[in-house]
Amino acid sequence: MSTQTNVSTDLFGSARLGNLNLQNRIVMAPMTRSRAIGNVPNSTMADYYAQRAGAGLIVTEGTSPSPNGLGYSRIPGIFNQEQVEGWKLVTNAVHKKGGKIFVQLMHTGRASHVSNLPIGAEVLAPSPVVLSGQIWTDAEGMQPYTQPKEMSAEQIQTAISEYVRASKNAIAAGFDGVELHAANGYLLEQFLNPNSNRRNDSYGGSADNRNRFVIEIAKAVAAAIGSEKTGIRISPYGAFNEMGAFDGVEEQYESLAASLNEIGLVYVHMVDHSSQGAPEVPESVVLKIRKQFKNTLILSGGYDKAKAQSVLDDRKCELIAFGRPFIANPDFVDRLKYDAELSPADPTTFYTPGEKGYSDYPNLN
C-alpha cells in the first residue's frame, strides 16, 4: 500500500501523486461553473484556476470528451483543437503559479437537454430511461430532460475512443492528468447503476457487465496517456441524478476497485454528499475500496480542517478534496492553514456566465 507509516500525514505537507510532487494534501474538487461560452475555455477561466493554484492538485470542472456529453449550458469540452488551445491558457496559468491540474472528463449522458448540445449531437445513455424533473437551457429556459437513446454496441466503442482522444488532448493541452467522472449520475455511473442500466448485452445485467464500460475506458485511457496520469471519481450509494440504492452495491464497487487497481490508476476519488442531504456513505464501502485499491485514495464531501487532518492521520486516505470553500476563497489553503475567516459563496452565481461570483472573489491578505 502507498500508506507507508513513515510518511507525514500533514494536510499542509507535500505529497506524491504518481510522478508528481504536490505542495500539500489539499485537492480542489471538480466544480462545474458554466463560464465556457461556446464550450471553449477562456482567459477568465485561466484567471479563476490560477487564483486557486495554492491547492496541491486542482481537478477542473466536468469537461466533455464528446459533443454528445455537453448536456449542461456553457460547460467546456476537450474534443477539438479550439478547446485544447483554450485549456492551454488554464494549464499554463496554473503551472506558472506552481500548481498541478487534472481535467475531469464528464460525459453527461442522459443528464442533458438536446438544445444544450451542438447540432448533430445526441442524448445517449445505456438505456432509454429518462430523468424526471427539469434542466436549464440557455435557449429555452427550464425544460424537461431529453429522453435518451440507448447506446448501440458501436456507439459504446465510439464513446470509448472519444475518451481516449480527449485524454490525449488533455496531455497536449498541458494537463498533469485526467480524472474519469464515474460519479454523480453521469454517463459512466449510468452504466454502473442498474436503475439506469437496463441492458441485457455484455454491458448490462450482472455487476461485472455493468462495470465493463468504466473498466474498458480506464484501461484504454491508461494505455494512451499512462496509468500514473489517470484517476477516477466514484460515488457508491450516491443518489444524485436519480442513481439510488441497489442490491450488491458494495460488492460491485469492491470488484471495480480491484480492476482499477490492476490497471494501475493513480487515484480513486470518493464522493460523499451526505453533508448536503444525500444518503450516508457507509464506512464499510470505503474500507472495501481501500483494501482493493493500493494507490492514492482521495476523500471528499463536507470536510473541514480538523476532520481532514483526522482522516489523514488515521491513514484512511492520502488526499482530501474540498469543493465549495474554494469558490469564494481563492486563497483557501492559506486561510485554512492560518485559521482565517472563510468568505461565504453566493449560490446565485454558481452557474452564471461572466466574472461576477467567479474570478472576482478577493484574497484575504
Ligand SMILES: Cc1cc2nc3c(=O)[nH]c(=O)nc-3n(C[C@H](O)[C@H](O)[C@H](O)COP(=O)(O)O)c2cc1C
Ligand atoms: C457549484 C458546484 C459544481 C459542482 N460540479 C461538479 C462537477 O463538475 N464534477 C463533480 O464531480 N462534482 C461536482 N461538484 C461536487 C463537488 O466536487 C464536491 O463533491 C461537493 O461540493 C462536496 O464537497 P464540499 O463539501 O467540500 O463542497 C460540484 C459542486 C458544486 C458546489
